Amino acid sequence: MSEYLLEMKGIAKQFGGVRALDGIDIKIKPGECIGLCGENGAGKSTLMKILSGVYPHGSWEGEILWDGQPLRAHSVRDSEAAGIVIIHQELMLVPQLSVAENIFMGHELTLPGGRMNYPAMYQRAEELLRELQMPDINVALPVMQYGGGHQQLVEIAKALNKKARLLILDEPSSSLSSSEIAVLLNIIRGLKAKGVACVYISHKLEEVEAVCDTIAVIRDGKHIATTPMEKMTVEEIIAQMVGRAITTMYPPRDHAIGEVIFEARHITCYDVDHPQRKRVDDVSFVLRRGEIVGIAGLVGAGRTELVSTLFGAYPGRYSGTVWLDGKQVDTSSPRKSIRLGLCMVPEDRKQHGIVPDLAVGQNITLAVLHSFSRHGRIDAERELNTITGQIARMQLKTASPFLPITSLSGGNQQKAVLAKMLLAQPKVLILDEPTRGVDVGAKAEIYKLIAALAAQGVSIIMVSSELAEVLGVSDRVLVIGEGKLRGDFVNHDLSQETVLAAAINQAEQHRSTAP
Amino acid sequence: MTHIAIKQFFSRYKIMALLIAIAFIWAFFSWKTEGGFVTPRNLSNLLRQMSVTGILACGMVLVIIAGEIDLSVGSLLGLLGGVAAILNVSTHLPLALNLGLVLLLGLLLGLFNGYLTAYQRIPSFIVGLGGMLAFRGILLGITGGMTIAPVSDDVVYLGQGYLPAQAGVALAIVLFLLTLALSWQRRRNRARHALPLAPLWRDGVNVLIIGALLLIFVRTLNSYDGVPVPVLLLLGLLGLFSYVTTQTVFGRRIYSVGSNMEATRLSGVNVQAVKLWVFGIMGVMCALAGLVNTARLAAGSPSAGNMGELDAIAACFIGGTSMRGGSGTIYGALIGALVMASLDNGMSMLDVGTYWQMIVKGSILMLAVWVDVNTRGGR
Secondary structure, three states, X not given: OXXXXXXXXXXEEEEOOEEEEEEEEEEEOOOOEEEEEOOOOOOHHHHHHHHOOOOOOOOOEEEEEEOOEXXXXXXXXXXXXXXXXXXXXXXXXXXXOEHHHHHOOOOOOEEHHHEEOHHHHHHHHHHHHHHOOOOOOOOOOEHHHOOHHHHHHHHHHHHHHOXXXXXXXXXXXXXXXXXXXXXXXXXXXXXXXXXXXXXXXXXXXXXXXXXXXXXXXXXXXXXEEEEEHHXXXXXXXXXXXXXXXXXXXXXXXXXXXXXXXXEEEEEEEEOOOOOOOEEEEEEEEEEEOOOEEEEEEOOOOOHHHHHHHHHOOOOOOEEEEEEEOOEEEOOOOHHHHHHHOEEEEOOOHHHHXXXXXXXXXXXXXXXXXXXXXXXXXEOHXXXXXXXXHXXXXXXXXXXXXXXXXXXXXXXXXXXXHHHHHHHOOOOEEEEEOOOOOOOHHHHHHHHHHHHHHHHOOOEEEEEOOOHHHHHHHOOEEEEEEOOEEEEEEEOOOOOHHHHHHHHHOOOOOOOOOOO | OHHHHHHHHHHHHHHHHHHHHHHHHHHHHHHHOOOHHHOHHHHHHHHHHHHHHHHHHHHHHXXXXXXXXXXXXHHHHHHHHHHHHHHHHHHOOOHXXXXXXXXXXXXXXXXXXXXXXXXXXXXXXXXHHHHHHXXXXXXXXXXXXXXXXXXXXXHHHHXXXXXXXXXXXHHHHHHHHHHHXXXXXXXXXXXXXXXXXXXHHHHHHHHHHHHHHHHHHHHHHHOOOOOEHHHHHHHHHHHHHHHHHHHEHHHHHHHXXXXXXXXXXXXXXXXXXXXXXXXXXXXXXXXXXXXXXXXXXXXXXOOOOOOHHHHHHHHHHHOOOOOOOOOOOHHHHHHHHHHHHHHHHHHHHOOOOHHHHHHHHHHHHHHHHHHHHHHHHOO
8 A cells, every 4th residue: 555645647638739737746645734836827726626536537647546546537426436525615505405414415314215314414414513623503504504614614524424535625715714714724634633635725825834734836737846844935835836937928018107097095895795794995096097007916805896896897885986087986887987988898708798699790889889879770880880990900800790709719709898898988997807718819919909008098907817917017016915905016027926925915015105 | 780690690590490380380271271261351360360469579579688578468468458448438538649648558567567677676577477467456456347348439440440452552562662772772781891792683582572472461461351450550560670679779788688788787788777668668569469459359358468478478489589588589579479370360260179279389389499499509
């Protein structure tokens, strides 16, 4: 029998022509907790999907040894049968069902005739929660009566009930308070003592430092290093995580920056489901004419909530004021904002960007359709002229403006959504993850377009999870962490380390003084 | 008109299939009734029977394209028809005033439904269910459960009248010239934008086929009593609503709201107002259908329009309107209404029991949607 519970050797995975993972080697002993670190998009999730059987054996290269034996999982069920259980970032609980029913979902204990054996399930569920030092949970109550922290523990109980020997925790603390996190870390220590191995994925490096024995860092799909935690510092982890050279994808930043045109004051917004919890906490910033401001931060830090509040699209409660050209303006709905010249290209292209039943051209003119109409009738000719003009300007690749928008590639769909908002002639343009799911060529074209817009005097707010992109395009970088403004940096030789450290709140904050 | 080319392309085969289905249904009934089904008299009847469902379907197709549903239209039709009958019988209101009042009432009740759906966020299914009960209840209350009769002749003309033969011929000529003009304009526009053009002879043949159909239509109806007034109304609505859905800002927004409401809202469109007015239009259509129905029966009946919503919704779905919103056509819905009316009419002529009629209509609806869903999924 091998010393290691799990050995992953030379794991590689391709998506189309893109190499998402390239030769990853990871070994885990029983009772060991390994911290898996990397930037957004580095390949952590892909690796864990391979391990947990989401990507079946054969769809990737390399070898997985489990207890010294080759593991060939063809589905999540296979890997769960072996004892590998993943707890996803989003909780997979049915809120209306009881704690016990959730723990036993798919593995219910039954009596003859298919009846649920509630006494046995309640007893076992209570045992599990006692093991997790949470004896005060009533397992017969619906899960939704408990907060996010308790729900996370129910997920862990569910995993333990499947006799997990390796537990994968993907960002388990993103919805937890600091006291709940302390409980979670204690439980992981307890599991380790019982010989359960863990893979801990988190952007919060202080948690990783507190609970992990080993740190494995991946970057751009490559395995950088695996080091025992005692030989590492958080700063060294960050240095391993970044350190990617910025290529020539980005156009030179030589546009003129003018006077202050836009100002957000004391923006606070509250969670939709938990109206007491702040998603954005008192953020204020200014924007100058022709300036590109990048908003960096971790996933879930509150960036999207911030910009959608500015645009009037945030569904929950919020407070704060928006000022344009020195006057306070009403941006309480997208309609009002667009009329003022404040436009947004939303993050989720499929849900919020394209209208799937309309043609490419009809999507492009959606926001300004009334300007082609006389007495409500669309002047088809003027509309078509505008559409063909926009298609040429954006280098949008489509055989005809009459094709369904869903027939285009992601990058071209994104260009169509951008074209739609540009027709509204924005003074301030908010771009939320403008290059998500866009191929490299289209990315470079979008960066060029952003620079050209800034040169014309349009002010741009760009939210992005790709640090390289933020640093490559922005004149100034705002860092949001846990809903608060953690840093406001002028982008002069700004390093990824500085930004990431501010986002993770490790290093001291470098607040800029100029301009 | 070119910008709906793609949508037409996708729906063209569906419409052809529907037309073939109608041809089959008509051939079957003609064979069974030994030609009785296709006599001018019966066809005239068939079209008049179809008119109430057709008027409702014109409004319903907009509601469904916008991603909503309205189950209250049958009861609302009955209520508004009843109000028209009461105003006519007990107060002898002049026809124009009566029409105006009923249409206004229909608009207001429709807007009320729309307000509850769009602004108060009650799902339209529930608003419709509530309205279905409440409007029927009001109708029973104001009529005391009795039939209101006799309505005056000028009202009856709306449902039972015919155009004089010459007017019918004039109508056919006007429609033919309109078809010619629109085809020519379409060709000119496509040529100007260097878009692919169908050969001239094909467009010519199309126009000639439409002309021939118009000729047959008017001659057949004229050889009985003429073009019925409700059929004329339906043709007018077909033209008006086709124009609204394909040529206007409002029409484009209906499709856009139904296809992706959130993206439309984020593009600065007042999506609530769009839905509000779609329901408003539905209310006006209920008023028109109610008037025609009262006129056809020459009385206001407390059971008028019973199950009318189901016929209208079935017509839309048979006519290829998407269940999740975002696509559908007026002419499709009217062809769907023609399918339903043909089944009703033919089976009645054959003395098929009511229960069989219901079973057949229900099965045809499911068959049509089954075909629709499966051809969609395969793409």
